[in-house]
Amino acid sequence: MRNPSSLKQEILKRWIMGLQRCTTSSKNRMSILERKNAIKLSADLAMASARNGRTFWSRALIANASIDNDNRVLAQRILGPESKRVKKFFSTSLIRNRKIRSKKILRRSCTVRRVRKSAPQKLLANSIAKRLVQKRTRILKSLVPGGEFMDEISLIEETLDYIAYLRAQVDVMRCIASAELIDRKNE
Numbered sequence: 001m002r003n004p005s006s007l008k009q010e011i012l013k014r015w016i017m018g019l020q021r022c023t024t025s026s027k028n029r030m031s032i033l034e035r036k037n038a039i040k041l042s043a044d045l046a047m048a049s050a051r052n053g054r055t056f057w058s059r060a061l062i063a064n065a066s067i068d069n070d071n072r073v074l075a076q077r078i079l080g081p082e083s084k085r086v087k088k089f090f091s092t093s094l095i096r097n098r099k100i101r102s103k104k105i106l107r108r109s110c111t112v113r114r115v116r117k118s119a120p121q122k123l124l125a126n127s128i129a130k131r132l133v134q135k136r137t138r139i140l141k142s143l144v145p146g147g148e149f150m151d152e153i154s155l156i157e158e159t160l161d162y163i164a165y166l167r168a169q170v171d172v173m174r175c176i177a178s179a180e181l182i183d184r185k186n187e
Contacts, residue, residue: 007168008175010050015172018042018078041071045078047169056154057162060146 022038030038044061051058065075137155141147144159 004168007050007165008172011046011165011168012172012176014049015043015046018046021077022074037071038074041065041074042078043169043173045075047165049079051161051165055158055161056150057145057147057158058165064145 019042022042045065048058048061053059062079065071137152140159141150141155144155144162147155150158
């Protein structure tokens with residue numbers, strides 16, 4: 001894991017660079033909603049590009065921004081040539097992951113399940129616990145970018161990494177917000 005301060009510096013550097021590209025690329029004045037979307041998109045892409053496309057969530061964030069028609073041009077300006085490389089890698093890994101999942105589903109459907117005769121309470125508790133874990137895994141997969149294509153182990157690893165980068169992003173945003181408040185007080 002990277003040093004948190006260097007991680008924050010990298011995110012800040014990429015975020016400022018992305019914001020500069022957003023403001024120089026828009027010839028006409030942006031509305032408040034467009035400005036909000038540009039700030040959010042550049043913050044997300046800065047966080048993902050600071051990871052250099054090494055994780056599934058970072059590639060998914062970049063690919064999702066590149067797929068959306070409204071944000072495609074803006075994302076390409078923020079990322080530059082990096083967006084094409086990451087988007088291509090993400091689409092090939094998606095196809096590979098789908099094949100693996102379909103093989104697992106086929107294997108599970110062909111096997112015969114044996115039902116053990118055990119205490120009904122233990123069986124009921126096991127099924128309730130299993131459903132609860134499946135439900136929470138499904139929710140986690142919906143929260144992490146690209147999570148719906150991951151198995152459980154890689155989902156946990158990616159989630160931990162994603163949380164660390166989200167924390168760094170929040171810290172960077174807090175520093176910028178507090179710096180602006182101090183500047184306004186000094187004026």
